[in-house]
Amino acid sequence: MTQSRAPATRKLGAEESNFDIVHDRxxxxxxxxxxxxxxxxxxxxxxxxxxxxxxxxxxxxxxPVIARLREAVDHGIYGYTKRDPRHYEIVRSWFQRRHGWSVDIETLLPAPAIMPSVAAILRTFTQPGDGVIVQAPVYSPYFQVVRANGRRLLINRLRLADGAYELDLEDFERQAANGARALLLCNPHNPAGKAWTREELTSLDAICERYGILVISDEIHCDIRLNDRPHIVFSSIGDAAAAKSFICTAPTKTFNLAGVPAATLSVADPERREELFQVMQASFMLNANYFGRLALEVAYSSGxxxxxxxxxxxxxxxxxxxxxxxxxxxxxxxxxxxxxxxxxxxxxxxxxxxxxxxxxxxxxxxxxxxxxxxxxxxxxxxxxxxxxxxxxxxxxxxxxxxxxxxxx
Ligand SMILES: Cc1ncc(COP(=O)(O)O)c(C=O)c1O
The missing domain is CATH 3.90.1150.10 (Aspartate Aminotransferase, domain 1)
Incomplete structure (x- = not known):
């Protein structure tokens, strides 16, 4: 695992590092x-x-996130905002030093949040009635995003073995052969917090490759890592995986920013990236939320x-x-x-x-x-x-x- 230090090592304030404090919400x-x-x-x-x-x-x-948002609140003018090249450099640098993922800045697209992006990807690259595989038990809006967009839900059950989940690749292949066009992968997996290994992701990728299945990899839970098992970004496992995947990331779970959302997608395939960009633009999804943009930049650079x-x-x-x-x-x-x-x-x-x-x-x-x-x-x-x-x-x-x- 490559985990270089933060750009400037920062000493945490006494209150900032005291997670025992109970806040009335x-x-x-x-x-x-x-x-x-x-x-x-x-x-x-x-x-x-x-x-x-x-x-x-x-x-x-x-x-630093609170301080920056406070400054912006006090400034009092909450107009349209712009992501400059620094924004993408901050995202790139975060994934490089936290996960050893050398993402090419050119592949990055800004997004309002994860689930609207998943919906946009499904609507752009699958047709009504196409199968979309989800691996249950899983984050419930996955069921909703597939069904509500008129796609066919294909459930690949995870297998419980010795108190842990593992992939059921035989069943996955059956679902793949059943008209699947996309896999909505939860990486790491919510609810079990399982970090899929390179071998597991490679096995999924091999089947997806055989059946022409696109992979939407939701990596929102990647940053809080509780053991030495690294987070493997799906597209980092190889060129074929990168070419078929949409990597969805956000700082919102990591830094507790769900109410000021901002997200970033990485789409390595240039044609699909351009097509998705056009669809997101046509849906007016690309204007940044002022506070979300600021919070993402400060969190990823000083968090x-x-x-x-x-x-x-x-x-x-x-x-x-x-x-x-x-x-x-x-x-x-x-x-x-x-x-x-x-x-x-x-x-x-x-x-x-x-x-x-x-x-x-x-x-x-x-x-x-x-x-x-x-x-x-x-x-x-x-x-x-x-x-x-x-x-x-x-x-x-x-x-x-x-x-x-x-x-x-
Ligand atoms: C796996 C997973 N994906 C996506 C989300 C929600 O992301 P967003 O609020 O950016 O749509 C959650 C929130 O709990 C989640 O657990």
Whole structure:
């Protein structure tokens, strides 16, 4: 793994590196703490609940991001904004030093966020009725983006072996042969936080190559890496992979910027890049959001030390969940993530016993996790725990869950 240092090594401020601070998020309309989002949300009343479900964190962004946004807010003029060449150089440099990915700046396209980009790619390069493969259980808007755009959902179930997911390549090939035109790859995989290996990606690529399948690789969770397994950018595995792929990246999960979105795509094939550019332009998707652009640039150029510190904190939270699950949470087996701040909990036996484990913890423990059924086939009996929160909040949630289980 190539991981050169940040351009200027920065010492974190005392508050900036203190992820233990609990911030009240209720006053600015946080979806996570309102426990509401869209049709996939749990239909629960949020009052009194500890919210460890949807994927944003309860931490403040790096101080330089806040400072720059504050300056921009105080300036008071929020007009159209422009990404200059420096913007793309900042993106290139981030991926070079964090992931050893030498992306050619020419391949980069700006985007408002990941999911609108996925929709635009599907509409541009697939036809209504074409098959699109998703690997379930997976981030639920994948199902929606395929179906809502009139494409045919082809589900390739991941296989559970010894408590970890692996690819089912035989089934993948069956789906590939069933009229698939694209694979929507979650790399690393949400909800299990699995970082696909070079070998796994190469196996997928070989089948995609045989069947003429394009690969949309959603790499939004690539930056928070909890062990020494590197993140492999799909297009970096070889020229054929690069030629068929659309790499979708964003700083929004990494730096907790989901409310000020900005994203970057890399499309190595020049003709497809031009075609996508034209489609995005025709959909008026290319004007940058003022705050999103600023946040991306500052985060990618000054966020290294914050991210390293955050990663250590998240890893300790993951360790805490493993320990507490082993000692106090009978019926819950956490799957250790390679990346992200999300832990997929296997609670299948408990789910049957309490007739719905998600509802059980909401009602009996006052803890809202994400119901595994949301993630499609294979998600039944699982729950997803977001540990992007102060340790005291996590400890409180685990204690509540333990006492609900003890009273069974
Ligand atoms: C795998 C994955 N892709 C995309 C998104 C959302 O990205 P955006 O808000 O940029 O559309 C999420 C958010 O949770 C996610 O987990």
């Amino acid at each position: 209720s006053q600015f309309g946080s979806a996570k703490w309102a426990n509401q989002w869209d049709e996939f949300s749990p239909r629960v009343d949020g009052s009194g609940l500890l919210s460890l479900w949807t994927a944003d964190m309860d931490f403040r962004a790096p101080e 290294d030390q914050w991210l390293d510190s955050l990663t250590r904190y998240v890893r300790d939270n993951v360790d805490l969940v493993s320990r507490r699950a082993a000692s106090d949470l009978p019926g819950i087996t956490p799957m250790r993530p390679d990346a992200s701040y999300l832990i997929w909990l296997d609670a299948r036996e408990l789910d049957a016993k309490v007739e719905g484990v998600h509802r059980f913890f909401v009602e009996q423990a006052g803890v809202n996790l994400y119901d595994g059924r949301v993630y499609g086939p294979g998600g039944e009996g699982f729950i997803r725990l977001n540990v992007g929160c102060p340790r005291s909040v996590l400890e409180g949630a685990l204690a509540r869950m333990a006492s609900a289980l003890a009273s069974l």
